[in-house]
Amino acid sequence: MTCERVEEQLSALIDLELDPPTKNEVEEHLRNCPRCAEAFRELSLLVSASAELEPVAPPERVFLALRKQVKTKAKSKVFSLPFSLPIPRPALWVLVPALATALLLLIVFPHQSPKATLVLANPASESASIAAQPVVPREFGIRDSNLGAFNSERRSRAAMSSLRAAHRLPRESTPAPANYAVEEMPVAQSSGSAASDMVATDEDMTVSASDVVASLRDVQQGLEEVEAALRANPANPQVINAYRATCRKGLELRDRCAGTPK
Amino acid sequence: MDNMSEANTSVLSLPSVQGRIRTAVKPTEEEFTAIYEANKSRVYSTALRILANPADAEDVTQEVFLKAWNKLENFEGRSQVSTWLYRITVNRCLDLLRKRKRQQTVPIEEAMGSVANPSNLKQVIESFIPTLPPGYRTVFVLHDIQGLKHHEIAKQIGISEGACKSQLHKARLMMRKKLRPFMEGIT
DSSP, X not given: OOHHHHHHHHHHHHTTOSOHHHHHHHHHHHHHOHHHHHHHHXXXXXXXXXXXXXXXXXXXXXXXXXXXXXXXXXXXGGGSOSSOOSSOHHHHHHHHHHHHHHHHHHHHSOOOOHHHHHHHOOTTSTHHHHHHSOOOOTTOOTTTOOGGGSOHHHHHHHHHHHHHHHTTSOGGGOSSXXXXXXXXXXXXXXXXXXXXXXXXXGGGGOBOHHXXXXXXXXXXXXXXXXXXXXXXXXXXXXXXXXXXXXXXXXXHHHHHHHTOOO | OOHHHXXXXXXXXXXXXXXXXXXXXXXXXXXXXXXXXXXXXXXXXXXXXXXXXHHHHHXXXXXXXXXXHHHGGGOOOSSOHHHHHHHHHHHHHHHHHHXXXXXXXXXXXXXXXXXXXXXXXXXXXXXXXXGSOHHHHHHHIIIIITOOOHHHHHHHHTOOHHHHHHHHHHHHHHHHHHHHHHHXXXX
């Protein structure tokens, strides 16, 4: 066996991986070749010393940084539910802004008068049961909200109807109370209610722009707080963006209602 | 403190940290600290020796334990927690090595300068590990220092067992060549 061939086998010899005939051949060569024997000795020394290398402990700052991150993550759990929802996470990214928008629409028209409720409260109308539910107070804020406490979809549909009517207001009419006829409301028209129910006074469906502005300011403040909290914690940026978009919509709506577009 | 003594102190006393136990709940901070204390040196040493960069090794250590914090409740217990952490560590190191545009090796002169005690062979080896090319370095660290088998290394880094043996042999020859001046007096 040549020196070159023996050198190739040295690692296998150290790791006890050679078959007996090859092992005998290599060992025989090592007994007669000082150069190869020295190589074997040095490699063996290297392998045995390497196996005894001490583990190196990381600096203390690694644990401190880690503990900080773990605590931050634990704090961010404030925004998570104490139970798991059977809703996939991506769906929540859509659901959360949708709920926020629905909430916005509800807050835009919090003070429907009793007469207006009467108009909507047609037994044949789907909106009857919606309007019969308690109206969300103007002071309603994000932090105090209980999103599961009401049927947001159906209520937001009613609010949307009001909103559609509200958008027909001439801009000059604000900030003074703007009047519009209830006949223009798609909900009322489609309800097929009796004419007496349809005849509501102008004041019935009047929207106070100042109320809208005040409500939206509250909403804006609440959403901004949520956004700040989410930004401070490792939350998904898509959620933050969704909240931001909702804030923007709220601001646009406020400007439109107040007649001071940017 | 070496690996064994670390593992024998706090970890074994915590049932949720023991291997082959499905941890259905998130570990408490105390348990997490125990997991960290038991495995920190092995994780950091492996990362430091494979990556040859203390800052990267610190980052990897943090990532590995943060992952442990997030995922330990879903740990299925098919292996020991320490094995699982170790596997994450090696995978993360390999990812980093692949992402690096320039292969990071320390020049021999720099390694020579960092040897504080030339008569201490273990210290000399430690100083010269970063001079190996990353591929050889990884196999050398995993086999000769961490004691993994060739088939385990081959599986983890995605090469054949033969290639693993070949790389290890070349790494050893390279190290021997660099360490020869320090080995002359040692028997």
